[in-house]
Amino acid sequence: MKYINLFFMVFSLEVIAESSEERCLNFVGVGNNFQIAHENSDCVSAAKLGSGSAMYSIGLGYGFAGKHNLEKAYYILAAAEEVPAAYLALGNIYRESDMDQAIAWYVRFANTKSEGYGYGAYMLSGIYQKLEQPEKASYWLSVCIESSMGADCVK
Incomplete structure (x- = not known):
């Protein structure tokens, strides 16, 4: 039973990561939203769950916001995820x-x-x-x- 619960917990996290990443990418693909990706909760959630694309998008948003230390930090995280x-x-x-x-x-x-x-x-x-x-x-x-x-x- 313990293994079944663990499987469902891991599977649930993967589904959340995929859906928040997908919503993030849909968000940044509209107009100039890429400039504010760092403010989008789906992008932040996906980045916390390991999405390199979301990390890159957040870095881009911080760059447009003039927060270059955070921009660089998120690009380094995205690079570690091979983006x-x-x-x-x-x-x-x-x-x-x-x-x-x-x-x-x-x-x-x-x-x-x-x-x-x-x-x-x-x-x-x-x-x-x-x-x-x-x-x-x-x-x-x-x-x-x-x-x-x-x-x-x-x-």
């Missing part, structure tokens, strides 16, 4: 303060080959040009060109 968009966001955050961290996050994003990965490669190409490392700049430019960005990489 590729969080890798890119962290690359953008670190670009101004810690080039090694920016490179690491951009590389991680570009290597996912997920939607928009070419932009991460483009950013890496630019960074390596500034660092006067033409071989690495050329490599990442070629990755960018191979992505859906194509000719936009050389503009």
Whole structure:
């Protein structure tokens, strides 16, 4: 009996996580709601239950609210849940303060080959040009060109 109750408790938590995550994603997909995801109870609940997408959305909301420490913290949580968009966001955050961290996050994003990965490669190409490392700049430019960005990489 103890195992049956435990099963139902775990199953119930999974259902709650899925439904709050789904409601969160539906919320942030409407208009400019992504700018206030950190205020949405479904997003907060889903993030507490481990939803990387909700964590990323909350980070985005905090960024728009100007709360950049919380923005970064939620992106780090989302990255731990393997949300590729969080890798890119962290690359953008670190670009101004810690080039090694920016490179690491951009590389991680570009290597996912997920939607928009070419932009991460483009950013890496630019960074390596500034660092006067033409071989690495050329490599990442070629990755960018191979992505859906194509000719936009050389503009």
